[in-house]
Amino acid sequence: MNKIDLLSLTINEIEDLVEKNGEKRYRGRQIFQWLHKGVKDFNEINNIPKKLKEDLKEISYISKLTIEKKLVSNIDGTQKYLLKLEDNNIIEAVTMSYKHGITICISSQIGCLMGCNFCASTIGGLVRNLRAGEMVDQIILIEKDLGKRISNIVIMGSGEPLHNYDEVINFLKVVNHENGLNIGNRHITLSTCGLVPKIIELANLQIPINLAISLHAPDDTLRRSMMPIANKYSIDELMEACKYYIEKNNRRITFEYALIKDVNDREIHAHQLSKLLDGMLCHVNLIPINEVDERQYEKSNKDRIKNFQSILKKNGIEATIRREMGSDINAACGQLRNNYIEQTRL
Numbered sequence: 454m455n456k457i458d459l460l461s462l463t464i465n466e467i468e469d470l471v472e473k474n475g476e477k478r479y480r481g482r483q484i485f486q487w488l489h490k491g492v493k494d495f496n497e498i499n500n501i502p503k504k505l506k507e508d509l510k511e512i513s514y515i516s517k518l519t520i521e522k523k524l525v526s527n528i529d530g531t532q533k534y535l536l537k538l539e540d541n542n543i544i545e546a547v548t549m550s551y552k553h554g555i556t557i558c559i560s561s562q563i564g565c566l567m568g569c570n571f572c573a574s575t576i577g578g579l580v581r582n583l584r585a586g587e588m589v590d591q592i593i594l595i596e597k598d599l600g601k602r603i604s605n606i607v608i609m610g611s612g613e614p615l616h617n618y619d620e621v622i623n624f625l626k627v628v629n630h631e632n633g634l635n636i637g638n639r640h641i642t643l644s645t646c647g648l649v650p651k652i653i654e655l656a657n658l659q660i661p662i663n664l665a666i667s668l669h670a671p672d673d674t675l676r677r678s679m680m681p682i683a684n685k686y687s688i689d690e691l692m693e694a695c696k697y698y699i700e701k702n703n704r705r706i707t708f709e710y711a712l713i714k715d716v717n718d719r720e721i722h723a724h725q726l727s728k729l730l731d732g733m734l735c736h737v738n739l740i741p742i743n744e745v746d747e748r749q750y751e752k753s754n755k756d757r758i759k760n761f762q763s764i765l766k767k768n769g770i771e772a773t774i775r776r777e778m779g780s781d782i783n784a785a786c787g788q789l790r791n792n793y794i795e796q797t798r799l
Contacts, residue, residue, distance in 0.1 A: 457513040460488055460586030463626045464633070474508045476501075482632055484509075489633035491593050493517050516586035518594050529776075534595060538563075538587060542580055545610055546591045554604030559591045561621055562612025567646050568681040569667070571711060571742060571750050574611040583612070585623035592634060606636055609644040609665070615651035625660055638662045644709065649686040649694045656698040664698055665707040665738070666691070670717050671725035679717075692729065699734050706733070711740040712753040712761060723761045727768035737765055737772040 459467065468481030480501050487498045493515050495506045521543060522535040532548045544560040563580035565572070588608075596603050606628065608614045614621045625641065628634050642663040645652065652664070668691075670676035676683040695706050708730065712718040730737070739762055741752050753761075758774055765772040 458516050458584050458586040459484070459509070459513045460516040460589050461584045461620070461623060461627070462586075463623065464630055470513070471505065474505065476505050480505060485630070486632050488515060489589075489593065491597050516584065516590045518587065518590045520594065520598060523598070532595075532599075534591075534598075536591060536594065544583070544587075544591070546595060547610070548595060548599065548603070555599070555601055556605040556607060557592055557595060557603045558607045558610050559588055560610035560612050561588060561608055561614040561617050561624075565612050566616060567613045569646060569669075570679055571669075571713060573743075579612075582617040582620055585620045585627055588620070588624040589627055589634070592628065592636075603634075604636065604640060606641045607644065608642065613646055613648065614643050615645045615648040615655070618651050618654070622655075622658070622660075625662065642707070646680060646682050647686055647691045647694075648682070649690050652691075652694040652698055656694075656701040659702055661702055661704060663704065663707065664695075664702075665709055666695060667711075668708045668726075669711050671722050671729050675717060675722075688729070692733075695735075696733065704734075706735045708735055708737050709740060710737055711742040712758055713742050714751040714753045714757075716750065718753040718757050718761055720760065720764060723764035724768070727765055727770050730770050731768070735770075737770055739772055739774045741775070741777055 457470070462470070464482060464485045467485050468478040471480045471484065472478050483500055484498060492498060495510055495515075498506065516539070518536045518538060520534055521537040524533045526532070530550055534546045534548075536544050536546060538544065542563045544563055546560060547558040549556045549558070560583065562582050564577050565575040566579035568575050592603055592606065608621065608624075621643070625638070628636050628641070629638055638661045642665055643655075644665040644667060646667045655664070667680070668676075668688075669679055670683075671688075673683060673688050676688060698704070699706060710717075710726065726737070739758060741758060742750060743752075762772045762774055
């Protein structure tokens with residue numbers, strides 16, 4: 454019998470589980486609270502009956518990640534973690550400190566299937582999806598290591614969150630609950646390369662998280678040359694899905710635009726992007742691309758990036774330039790994991 458990962462369950466699911474084992478539902482709430490305090494051993498749960506502990510051991514387990522490696526930036530204090538899963542696969546997470554608190558960028562998959570040709574995460578392909586509990590445990594483990602509360606989550610590490618839709622939705626339910634980590638939906642950002650049907654499905658759930666779209670090009674021809682997903686869903690289809698999300702949730706969408714030298718950073722691209730987003734409740738996050746050894750792309754220079762931003766603003770599109778964080782520790786998703794895998798093969 455396959456055991457149940459308790460950390461992947463919502464509080465209601467744990468209550469159902471203990472009730473089936475002849476216990477009162479409130480025992481489920483007690484267990485849920487202990488799990489999100491970081492307990493990894495049933496014997497450490499000291500306010501539930503011994504028989505329930507033994508029953509739980511028979512049918513379930515608690516996800517347990519470990520820190521394989523940690524790097525701390527000398528530039529801005531960004532911390533990058535290589536985390537080992539119970540099957541010895543490796544994922545990454547990053548924490549960044551801001552005035553408004555600590556933000557964690559977590560992974561939703563081991564590797565990625567999307568094939569965006571400027572991204573390090575997709576180089577080895579997709580190994581498997583992460584369970585909700587493995588996503589939650591990234592936060593629990595790193596909070597314990599930092600000794601500080603994490604207040605913001607970005608699902609923007611390795612993987613395409615909407616390609617692991619069911620587990621990501623479970624994760625959102627679990628991480629938001631007041632008896633758990635209690636991180637508000639408005640403090641959570643999900644980033645997708647544009648799986649149109651799943652954006653619509655997410656919109657219909659009306660979970661008030663922040664949605665970020667990895668756009669990176671203002672027209673289909675250019676986007677298809679960079680992102681295979683653009684061969685399946687056109688920019689027009691993506692924009693319609695985004696407008697539907699805004700309508701259902703009344704939430705501003707962020708469009709991520711990684712600026713690549715002489716590819717998508719010219720003035721004409723800025724004007725095309727302005728036209729595409731005109732009138733939409735949105736914000737553009739301009740990203741100086743992280744140069745990856747296995748890719749040929751180069752970062753745009755600062756003057757061109759500022760000019761691109763200026764054109765967007767003149768055309769009424771709100772745009773900011775993302776601060777480069779952890780540049781001395783390969784903080785871009787996928788880079789550290791790829792280096793680690795290569796070294797372990799030697």
